[in-house]
Amino acid sequence: MAKNKNVYKKIVIFLLLILIAIGIRIIPIPGTEKRDLLVHYDWSKTIYKEGLKDIYFYSNWSYSPPTQPPLMMLAFWTSRHLYENRYLLSELHNIIRLPPSSVIIWFDQHGEYLLLHLWAIMGDIISAILIYYLIKKYLKNSKIAFLSLIFMLFNPLSLFESTIWGQNDIISVVFIYFAFFSLLFNKAVLISPLSFLVGLLIKPTSLILLPLFSVFYLKQTFTKDVSFAKITVSLLLCLGLVFFVFRSFINKQDNYATEVKNILVNRMAPSSKGVSRASNSAFNIYSLVYDLDKTLGSKKILGLSLDSIGIILFLLVNGYIAHLLFNSKKNLSPISLSFYIFFISQASFLFMTGMLERYFFPAFLASILLMFFDFKNFGIFMLTQNTLWFLNLFYSYYQREITWIKELFEMNNFLFIRLLSLASIINFVFICRNYFKKYFPTKNQY
Numbered sequence: 001m002a003k004n005k006n007v008y009k010k011i012v013i014f015l016l017l018i019l020i021a022i023g024i025r026i027i028p029i030p031g032t033e034k035r036d037l038l039v040h041y042d043w044s045k046t047i048y049k050e051g052l053k054d055i056y057f058y059s060n061w062s063y064s065p066p067t068q069p070p071l072m073m074l075a076f077w078t079s080r081h082l083y084e085n086r087y088l089l090s091e092l093h094n095i096i097r098l099p100p101s102s103v104i105i106w107f108d109q110h111g112e113y114l115l116l117h118l119w120a121i122m123g124d125i126i127s128a129i130l131i132y133y134l135i136k137k138y139l140k141n142s143k144i145a146f147l148s149l150i151f152m153l154f155n156p157l158s159l160f161e162s163t164i165w166g167q168n169d170i171i172s173v174v175f176i177y178f179a180f181f182s183l184l185f186n187k188a189v190l191i192s193p194l195s196f197l198v199g200l201l202i203k204p205t206s207l208i209l210l211p212l213f214s215v216f217y218l219k220q221t222f223t224k225d226v227s228f229a230k231i232t233v234s235l236l237l238c239l240g241l242v243f244f245v246f247r248s249f250i251n252k253q254d255n256y257a258t259e260v261k262n263i264l265v266n267r268m269a270p271s272s273k274g275v276s277r278a279s280n281s282a283f284n285i286y287s288l289v290y291d292l293d294k295t296l297g298s299k300k301i302l303g304l305s306l307d308s309i310g311i312i313l314f315l316l317v318n319g320y321i322a323h324l325l326f327n328s329k330k331n332l333s334p335i336s337l338s339f340y341i342f343f344i345s346q347a348s349f350l351f352m353t354g355m356l357e358r359y360f361f362p363a364f365l366a367s368i369l370l371m372f373f374d375f376k377n378f379g380i381f382m383l384t385q386n387t388l389w390f391l392n393l394f395y396s397y398y399q400r401e402i403t404w405i406k407e408l409f410e411m412n413n414f415l416f417i418r419l420l421s422l423a424s425i426i427n428f429v430f431i432c433r434n435y436f437k438k439y440f441p442t443k444n445q446y
Helices: 002-026 036-050 070-084 087-096 101-139 142-153 156-165 169-186 191-202 204-223 228-247 256-268 285-289 306-327 334-351 361-373 375-398 403-439
Strands: none
Touching: 002 101, 002 142, 002 156, 036 070, 036 101, 070 101, 070 191, 070 228, 087 101, 101 142, 101 156, 101 169, 101 334, 101 361, 142 361, 156 169, 156 361, 156 375, 169 191, 169 204, 169 334, 169 361, 191 204, 191 228, 204 306, 204 334, 204 361, 228 256, 285 403, 306 334, 334 361, 334 403, 361 375, 375 403
16 A cells, blocks of 8 residues: 555646646746747648648748748648637537636737647656666666656756747657667567658758667567568558658649658758858867858868768768677667767767757756666766856857857857867766766676
């Protein structure tokens, strides 16, 4: 009986924390109707009015044509549909007196923006639950898992991204991590590629993890003797998802392959958004040496453009991790998988060109997992990294509208930004050192 009481108490606390976390994300929403959220608002309202077909190439946008993948655009379309049916809340109130009339009035005024935030809020909550599950499963320690849940729910970085900025990177990242860890724990060869693809069709930020996922998938399927039929079915499911998702945006009389190519190349690809920069707004190796958003990616050093150098470094990092994966004779641990995800994601953020301030998000959940898997080796460094990422977001969001923030970060020839960039690189080196010092495979593992 006492045991059941403790279980119920934990469930109540768990749900209460989630409700508080949701409330904290909802309260500031009335003051966030600007910048990217206005673009998303324009997309959702126009898509609802004009329909999905050929909407990527609709000409009468208030800000910019859609640049996000089709599942994200479908989410915005869904948000508008929900808001346009808000009268159902009034009908429900007339029947059961719930929700209160004050809530209905608030939702009528701010609900269209709340529903645009919905996907990021859901992503934060699901991320917290996923982290809790993985920490508890691996460490067998409910207290540490509970602390990881609290850390994710009330992390200033995730609060800022999902509530103030209103971006949706986190919901994409959740599907990417589910793909990796379902493959690790459950050998889910059918569902994991589909989950990874869903993540990419929401936001393409995690595309940098495709080589790692491909290598990991091959290792898991070949070493676990998975049938060719299962792999084929998995591939067909992915192709089917791509077909049906893009089909919603393409007229039946148009050539499907040509229209998909047009959407990818002319709307979603980075090249469609302008000239490549060494660093658009990310605090990385390029902001350490050059000014933000000024130096072109085509600038050459020793005959190689900065764009080419970034790609070469990306390939080297992925090649090294692929070497470790295929040559290790032991099963991959959750710590090693988390580190590989963090290593590739953060190395890409630090050393590839064209990085925005939000492109660290593929590394974000891995930073929290590593922190709680092994706080002694990673805790302080991951807290430092989360702080550096937050400062990058904070500067990028406010520097156009708050003068003192712009001056603080940019005075003395961008001194503060260069110091933060250097700190991020040094912190990354220490994280790698600690992992390889403790977890690097020994010779008898090969």
